[in-house]
Amino acid sequence: MRLDLTRTQKKIQDTARKFAAAELAPVAAALDAGGERDIFLKNLRCMAQLGLMGINVSSCYGGSEAGVVAFSVAVTEIARACASTALTMSLNNMVCEVIQAVGSEDQKKKYIPKICSGEYHAAGFGLTEPEAGSDPAGMCCRAVQDGKEWVLNGSKAFISSGDYAGFFVIWALTDPSARKGRGISTFLVENGLNGFSIGKGEAKMGQNASSTNTLIFNDCKIPASALMGKLNEGYRTAVGELAGGRIGIGSLALGIGLAAIDFATKYALARKQFDQPLTNFQAIQWMIAESYTELEASRLLLMNAACCKEEGRPFARQASMAKYFATEAAEKACHNALQMLGGYGYMKEFPLERYARDVRVTSIYEGTNQIQRLVIAKDILCAAA
Numbered sequence: 250m251r252l253d254l255t256r257t258q259k260k261i262q263d264t265a266r267k268f269a270a271a272e273l274a275p276v277a278a279a280l281d282a283g284g285e286r287d288i289f290l291k292n293l294r295c296m297a298q299l300g301l302m303g304i305n306v307s308s309c310y311g312g313s314e315a316g317v318v319a320f321s322v323a324v325t326e327i328a329r330a331c332a333s334t335a336l337t338m339s340l341n342n343m344v345c346e347v348i349q350a351v352g353s354e355d356q357k358k359k360y361i362p363k364i365c366s367g368e369y370h371a372a373g374f375g376l377t378e379p380e381a382g383s384d385p386a387g388m389c390c391r392a393v394q395d396g397k398e399w400v401l402n403g404s405k406a407f408i409s410s411g412d413y414a415g416f417f418v419i420w421a422l423t424d425p426s427a428r429k430g431r432g433i434s435t436f437l438v439e440n441g442l443n444g445f446s447i448g449k450g451e452a453k454m455g456q457n458a459s460s461t462n463t464l465i466f467n468d469c470k471i472p473a474s475a476l477m478g479k480l481n482e483g484y485r486t487a488v489g490e491l492a493g494g495r496i497g498i499g500s501l502a503l504g505i506g507l508a509a510i511d512f513a514t515k516y517a518l519a520r521k522q523f524d525q526p527l528t529n530f531q532a533i534q535w536m537i538a539e540s541y542t543e544l545e546a547s548r549l550l551l552m553n554a555a556c557c558k559e560e561g562r563p564f565a566r567q568a569s570m571a572k573y574f575a576t577e578a579a580e581k582a583c584h585n586a587l588q589m590l591g592g593y594g595y596m597k598e599f600p601l602e603r604y605a606r607d608v609r610v611t612s613i614y615e616g617t618n619q620i621q622r623l624v625i626a627k628d629i630l631c632a633a634a
């Protein structure tokens with residue numbers, strides 16, 4: 250595995266870093282406070298134009314073809330400035346990849362360029378349901394064939410980008426009599442169809458610029474051509490794509506953790522107590538050492554998972570390890586960083602309380618860290634048996 254970035258990977262990283270510093274960092278606090286939706290959407294469009302929405306996607310469909318490592322490092326740079334923007338970017342890339350992996354040529358040509366070009370600000374990944382989160386195979390949303398159409402009924406919960414996504418990848422039961430997980434299919438569903446409504450954004454702890462919505466299907470008719478991939482094989486698609494998405498979420502958490510500890514380290518160098526800089530105290534040095542070590546280990550796990558995926562090797566175990574480790578390391582880094590600022594860390598005047606809120610969900614979505622441990626253990630035990 251190469252540990253140095255290639256020229257292309259560095260270029261993508263630099264592009265993301267410069268954009269994040271110039272355009273995202275100055276508005277992140279205002280976005281978190283619930284304003285500036287126009288700026289948030291404008292930034293998503295600009296990022297598409299910079300090639301950040303289809304990083305591991307073929308140029309035939311408008312992607313950058315820069316690979317999975319480039320995707321990972323770019324998400325980290327964006328997340329250093331704005332976690333909500335990084336989440337939207339990560340999901341847009343994920344949706345492009347799922348269409349690229351199992352879509353028909355017509356579907357690829359129709360949908361992927363809309364995200365890569367910024368024509369659509371976002372696309373949604375609709376798997377979770379109110380009664381099916383960690384166990385998505387237990388979903389109830391139904392798709393029934395009716396002549397040349399499918400009719401969707403049911404709902405999806407906690408779907409990111411619901412407010413501004415142009416279309417959604419939706420999983421629904423197409424054969425309820427099949428064994429669990431075997432009768433699920435994948436569909437491409439455009440926003441604005443009759444019978445498809447989007448609930449109001451959830452009020453959340455963090456990542457507030459990114460909307461999180463319920464999707465409701467009430468006799469929503471979609472054309473036969475909306476089926477993506479093979480009938481009844483959608484669950485396998487979902488599981489495969491979630492593994493790739495976990496590299497995105499681990500990379501996002503890494504960005505938040507680095508932003509937090511970088512900020513706190515600079516602060517501790519400048520802040521004096523007992524007539525000396527905070528960095529003279531071993532307790533502070535240990536928090537700095539611990540956090541940078543754990544974030545560096547996270548980076549290496551993410552690189553490993555990204556390289557495995559890029560080279561076409563199995564990567565599900567590696568992606569789960571990277572997501573679980575990186576998100577917990579980042580949470581700890583945010584905790585340490587806030588502690589290093591003392592009372593100022595708790596104040597909205599500084600970004601630490603935002604980082605601590607934004608990082609929390611990274612160990613929950615795209616599979617909780619308990620589920621990551623199950624995935625890792627299952628893979629290890631299968632190999633050992």
Ligand SMILES: Cc1cc2nc3c(=O)[nH]c(=O)nc-3n(C[C@H](O)[C@H](O)[C@H](O)COP(=O)(O)OP(=O)(O)OC[C@H]3O[C@@H](n4cnc5c(N)ncnc54)[C@H](O)[C@@H]3O)c2cc1C
Binds near residue numbers: 617619620
């Ligand atoms: C902000 C946000 C954005 C999201 N965006 C999306 C999105 O775009 N698309 C999408 O499809 N979903 C999305 N989700 C949903 C997310 O993936 C789920 O919330 C997550 O998978 C957990 O499901 P749940 O919330 O139903 O919790 P549950 O499944 O009810 O889990 C509750 C607790 O039980 C634990 N648990 C469950 N089963 C087991 C087990 N077998 N062993 C041990 N512990 C277990 C869990 O780890 C957790 O601690 C989002 C969620 C949030 C909060």
